[in-house]
Amino acid sequence: MANGEPRISEQRWSLKGQTALVTGGTRGIGHAIVEELAGFGARVHTCSRNQTELNDRLKEWKAKGFQVSGSVCDLLSRTQREELMKTVSSEFDAKLNILVNNAATTKMKRAENSTSEDYSFLMSTNLESSFHLSQLAYPLLKASANGNIVFISSVAGATALPGLSIYSATKGAINQLTKNLACEWAKDSIRVNTVAPWAVRTTVLKPGDNILLTA
Numbered sequence: 001m002a003n004g005e006p007r008i009s010e011q012r013w014s015l016k017g018q019t020a021l022v023t024g025g026t027r028g029i030g031h032a033i034v035e036e037l038a039g040f041g042a043r044v045h046t047c048s049r050n051q052t053e054l055n056d057r058l059k060e061w062k063a064k065g066f067q068v069s070g071s072v073c074d075l076l077s078r079t080q081r082e083e084l085m086k087t088v089s090s091e092f093d094a095k096l097n098i099l100v101n102n103a104a105t106t107k108m109k110r111a112e113n114s115t116s117e118d119y120s121f122l123m124s125t126n127l128e129s130s131f132h133l134s135q136l137a138y139p140l141l142k143a144s145a146n147g148n149i150v151f152i153s154s155v156a157g158a159t160a161l162p163g164l165s166i167y168s169a170t171k172g173a174i175n176q177l178t179k180n181l182a183c184e185w186a187k188d189s190i191r192v193n194t195v196a197p198w199a200v201r202t203t204v205l206k207p208g209d210n211i212l213l214t215a
């Protein structure tokens with residue numbers, strides 16, 4: 001740790017020697033996940049769309065003694081997802097222990113006002129990219145002989161919240177995808193789980209979205 005004092009949990013277990021890819025690690029929940037994994041000794045790669053913000057985070061993590069690398073990737077792009085996984089594969093010798101499908105976005109809109117562009121944007125960013133990254137990571141996770149996928153879903157994937165129909169559908173689908181992949185890939189020693197947070201004060205919430213934080 002930065003102050004040289006090991007945390008109590010570090011005395012019990014460690015992630016030293018483990019490798020992780022966390023999407024969307026520059027802010028919010030993804031940022032906390034990167035710090036937690038790196039704090040336990042894992043080598044972590046992360047991505048986001050903003051090079052300047054990514055560089056700033058990488059500098060901060062280096063100063064804290066964390067082993068974190070990063071590359072710019074717009075997860076909307078299939079080609080950029082493939083590039084991301086090539087980078088991860090070469091950095092971690094074609095093995096990966098942990099994939100955290102964290103990056104996602106939302107637009108609060110009533111269903112009748114939502115456009116086909118809103119639908120495609122949310123489905124591609126939140127669901128398709130997580131599925132495709134899991135497919136791309138599969139050989140690396142299998143090669144590690146101890147693979148883990150963690151999806152970041154949402155309470156909105158299990159219960160109806162106002163203005164979140166499409167977002168909620170992406171998260172409901174992720175909940176089911178988790179079960180299917182867990183069954184399909186257990187034989188390859190890959191565990192698949194979902195974490196479903198309630199509202200967390202991060203940059204995903206825009207002004208006016210605070211209904212979720214006060215509900």
Ligand SMILES: NC(=O)c1ccc[n+]([C@@H]2O[C@H](COP(=O)([O-])OP(=O)(O)OC[C@H]3O[C@@H](n4cnc5c(N)ncnc54)[C@H](OP(=O)(O)O)[C@@H]3O)[C@@H](O)[C@H]2O)c1
Nearest residue numbers: 024026027028029048049075103104154199200202203204
């Ligand atoms: N905050 C909540 O209340 C809440 C509640 C339940 C579930 N969740 C879930 O938790 C996860 C993290 O949310 P958050 O609140 O931490 O979000 P956030 O503060 O908006 O951070 C999102 C991160 O993902 C990156 N990102 C977004 N779109 C991307 C794209 N197309 N390609 C690459 N990177 C992208 C962002 O960087 P760039 O924008 O620079 O690319 C940023 O690093 C999401 O899956 C969200 O659905 C959040």
